[in-house]
Structure formats: C-alpha cells, structure tokens
Amino acid sequence: xxxxxxxxxxxxxxxxxxxxxxxxxxxxxxxxxxxxxxxxxxxxxxxxxxxxxxxxxxxxxxxxxxxxxxxxxxxxxxxxxxxxxxxxxxxxxxxxxxxxxxxxxxxxxxxxxxxxxxxxxxxxxxxxxxxxxxxxxxxxxxxxxxxxxxxxxxxxxxxxxxxxxxxxxxxxxxxxxxxxxxxxxxxxxxxxxxxxxxxxxxxxxxxxxxxxxxxxxxxxxxxxxxxxxxxxxxxxxxxxxxxxxxxxxxxxxxxxxxxxxxxxxxxxxxxxxxxxxxxxxxxxxxxxxxxxxxxxxxxxxx
Amino acid sequence: xxxxxxxxxxxxxxxxxxxxxxxxxxxxxxxxxxxxxxxxxxxxxxxxxxxxxxxxxxxxxxxxxxxxxxxxxxxxxxxxxxxxxxxxxxxxxxxxxxxxxxxxxxxxxxxxxxxxxxxxxxxxxxxxxxxxxxxxxxxxxxxxxxxxxxxxx
Numbered sequence: 001x002x003x004x005x006x007x008x009x010x011x012x013x014x015x016x017x018x019x020x021x022x023x024x025x026x027x028x029x030x031x032x033x034x035x036x037x038x039x040x041x042x043x044x045x046x047x048x049x050x051x052x053x054x055x056x057x058x059x060x061x062x063x064x065x066x067x068x069x070x071x072x073x074x075x076x077x078x079x080x081x082x083x084x085x086x087x088x089x090x091x092x093x094x095x096x097x098x099x100x101x102x103x104x105x106x107x108x109x110x111x112x113x114x115x116x117x118x119x120x121x122x123x124x125x126x127x128x129x130x131x132x133x134x135x136x137x138x139x140x141x142x143x144x145x146x147x148x149x150x151x152x153x154x155x156x157x158x159x160x161x162x163x164x165x166x167x168x169x170x171x172x173x174x175x176x177x178x179x180x181x182x183x184x185x186x187x188x189x190x191x192x193x194x195x196x197x198x199x200x201x202x203x204x205x206x207x208x209x210x211x212x213x214x215x216x217x218x219x220x221x222x223x224x225x226x227x228x229x230x231x232x233x234x235x236x237x238x239x240x241x242x243x244x245x246x247x248x249x250x251x252x253x254x255x256x257x258x259x260x261x262x263x264x265x266x267x268x269x270x271x272x273x274x275x276x277x278x279x280x281x282x283x284x285x286x287x288x289x290x291x292x293x294x295x296x297x298x299x300x301x302x
Numbered sequence: 303x304x305x306x307x308x309x310x311x312x313x314x315x316x317x318x319x320x321x322x323x324x325x326x327x328x329x330x331x332x333x334x335x336x337x338x339x340x341x342x343x344x345x346x347x348x349x350x351x352x353x354x355x356x357x358x359x360x361x362x363x364x365x366x367x368x369x370x371x372x373x374x375x376x377x378x379x380x381x382x383x384x385x386x387x388x389x390x391x392x393x394x395x396x397x398x399x400x401x402x403x404x405x406x407x408x409x410x411x412x413x414x415x416x417x418x419x420x421x422x423x424x425x426x427x428x429x430x431x432x433x434x435x436x437x438x439x440x441x442x443x444x445x446x447x448x449x450x451x452x453x454x455x
Contacts, residue, residue, distance in 0.1 A: 077445075211437055212441075215410075222414070264413070271414075271417075271446060272413060272414075275442060275445050275446070279445075
C-alpha cells in the first residue's frame with residue numbers, strides 16, 4: 001500500500017486579511033521545521049502575504065503565474081519539479097500555496113480535473129498544497145467542485161475532511177480530430193523512426209514544432225506498439241504548421257483518468273505519456289469503442 | 303590474434319577484431335553481414351546487429367541465416383529491451399566511473415533507451431554521460447528531470 005503523504009487543502013476565504021492572518025503563521029512554522037514554501041497567488045494577495053512574511057527567508061519563494069501555469073500539464077510539471085528539487089536539496093517537505101483564477105468559463109473544468117489529479121498522483125509526495133478560493137469572486141459551481149477535488153477543507157478556523165471528496169467524477173478533456181481526411185494514414189506501424197523521418201522537410205513547419213511533433217508521435221506510437229499488440233495505426237493531419245496525430249492500437253484499452261498528467265517514473269513507466277502531453281498542446285487517451293486504445297494529440301506552432 | 307591493417311574479407315574474424323567495412327549499397331552490405339554473421343553463428347557465437355531501419359525489415363533480411371537474435375534498429379523506443387540485452391552482453395563499458403555514450407549520429411533517443419542506458423551505468427557503478435544529444439533528445443532528458451545524467455550537446 002502507498003503511504004499517503006500529500007495534504008491537499010481547499011482554503012475558502014472572503015477577505016484578504018483573513019488569508020494573511022491564517023497563512024503567515026503556518027508558513028513561518030513550516031519554514032522553521034525545514035520545509036520549503038512557494039507562493040503563487042494574485043498580485044494583491046501576494047503583496048499582503050509579503051508584508052506578513054519575511055520574503056528573504058531561505059526556502060521561501062514568491063512565484064508569478066506565468067506560462068508555467070498556462071495548462072494543467074505545465075502546472076503539474078512545475079509543482080512536481082519544485083517539490084522534487086526542494087526535497088532533493090534537503091527540505092523536509094514542500095508547501096505550495098496557489099490560487100487559480102476561476103471565471104466561470106466552461107474550459108475551467110480542466111482545472112478541476114487538474115486539482116483532482118493532484119490529490120491522486122502526488123499522494124506519496126511530502127507536499128502540503130493549499131489552494132485558495134476567494135468566495136467573493138469564484139463562481140459557485142467552481143466552489144462546489146473544490147469540495148470534490150480536495151480531501152480537506154479550510155474555512156476560517158475550521159479544518160475538516162471534505163464530505164464531498166470524489167476525484168473519480170473528473171475526466172480529462174477530450175480532443176477531437178479534424179473532419180477532413182488525414183494527410184497520411186499508416187497501418188501496422190512497428191517502428192517509429194520512419195514516421196519521424198516522414199515529418200521532416202515539410203514546408204512551413206517551424207523547427208520547434210517539428211521537434212515536438214516528432215517526440216509526441218514517437219512516444220505515443222512506441223506506447224501503442226509496446227502495450228497494444230505490437231503495432232499501431234497512425235493518422236496524421238497537417239494544416240498551417242499544426243499537427244494532429246491519432247494513434248490507435250489493439251491492446252486491452254486504457255482508462256486511467258489521470259495517467260496523462262502523472263509525473264513520470266522512469267523506472268516503472270508513464271514517461272511516454274508525460275512527454276507527449278508536455279510537448280503537445282492537447283492530448284487525450286482512452287479506450288476505443290470496440291477495443292484497443294486511441295490517443296489524439298495536437299501540436300500547434302508556438 | 304588481433305590483426306591490424308586492411309581486411310580483404312569479412313571472414314576469419316576473431317574476438318577482439320574491430321573492422322571498418324565500407325559498403326556501396328544495400329546488397330553490398332547484406333553480403334558482408336551474411337558472411338560475418340554466418341561465421342559467428344557457425345562458430346556457436348551470439349551475434350547482435352545494430353543498424354537503422356525497421357526491425358521487421360532487418361529480421362526478414364537476416365532470416366535465412368537461421369537462429370539470429372532479433373536485431374534492433376539503432377536506439378528507438380520499440381527496441382529498448384533489445385538494447386538492454388545487447389548492453390548486458392557487452393558488459394561494463396564504463397571508463398573511470400563514467401559511461402559516455404556518443405549520440406551525435408542519433409536524431410532521437412526514446413525515454414526507454416535513456417532508462418536502459420541509465421540502469422546499465424548504475425549497474426556498473428558508473429555515472430552516465432550523453433554526448434552529442436540532438437535538440438529533441440535534450441527535450442526528453444529535461445522533461446524527465448533525470449539529474450544524474452550528464453548531458454553535453
């Protein structure tokens with residue numbers, strides 16, 4: 001059995017002063033105990049916390065919500081990387097305090113999936129993740145989702161298990177393929193080298209896009225060949241320097257809902273999906289109706 | 303005894319020999335491979351093939367030789383297991399506690415191949431250094447955050 005070391009709290013608040021009053025002593029205590037702390041919140045809240053804390057303390061960092069938090073996979077990568085680096089450097093634990101700017105956009109559902117994934121895939125890490133929800137601004141549906149994605153709820157002085165914790169509700173976003181015919185449809189692919197070479201020398205494709213496209217299709221194809229019966233069927237669409245790949249196999253199917261966002265374990269697997277997701281702009285993997293696994297990835301020019 | 307100089311034939315090689323064999327085309331290469339590998343098999347030796355190209359194509363080409371180990375095509379994801387077997391057969395390649403792998407002729411290295419190389423180095427108490435990594439390979443290594451692998455482009 002895995003030892004659960006992660007603590008993942010949804011911290012509800014309705015005034016900035018109360019956040020600082022609650023978090024600042026907790027941060028000081030964590031630092032005193034040898035933990036590392038990263039804070040990534042809105043500018044206004046960061047200012048209040050910076051005033052309440054000594055920002056020059058070792059192992060305390062204030063991060064800006066830059067491109068690292070553009071997508072769930074990059075946010076997970078940042079969280080995992082910070083935790084890994086700090087723990088390897090001797091920190092007793094890693095505390096992350098973050099705030100997602102929910103605005104009622106349907107696309108925000110991907111962030112609920114991310115929060116659910118954090119509860120699941122980082123369970124063994126010595127991480128204390130505190131997610132801030134401003135009840136004045138966050139839509140009610142998103143507040144309700146927070147109850148399902150976080151095992152612990154903090155509101156004022158009250159800290160309690162969430163009665164609605166249920167990560168299995170959350171599914172990864174799907175990715176559609178173009179309606180038109182693929183540029184290439186390859187069947188019974190058993191090695192990925194020729195597929196990678198097929199993408200070279202295409203007009204209008206930026207070098208960075210090509211490298212990412214080659215990596216993505218290669219890892220997805222290798223997964224299909226390795227785990228899906230020895231060969232893959234690969235469809236490729238190219239339009240305006242944008243790639244879409246559909247990789248299908250005849251294996252047992254694949255329903256692990258957080259597998260595409262789980263940090264890699266080079267020794268035991270999962271690295272191919274991590275690499276593919278990181279280097280693509282969208283990725284979905286699921287069981288094909290009728291059998292096998294289908295992965296769809298989009299690689300956009302950047 | 304290991305000889306030095308110009309080899310007139312692929313036949314008659316002995317352990318320790320290291321021959322550079324230029325070829326003009328696939329037929330030329332196939333003839334050399336059949337001769338060289340056939341000698342090894344007839345002598346009860348294990349043979350390993352490492353060359354770019356689809357695995358099945360190579361397997362078909364070498365099929366008439368009989369009991370040939372399934373060949374692997376350079377270092378690609380599909381063949382990481384065969385890379386592992388090949389490295390095991392070769393044994394300790396580390397020098398002064400460091401296993402250096404030159405990837406300058408390789409456009410792509412899968413994460414499975416990185417894992418195999420890393421495990422092989424660790425099994426021999428060596429640190430792994432990858433030299434001549436392509437930009438794509440460098441991406442793989444950075445995303446895997448394998449801090450114990452030294453990378454030199």
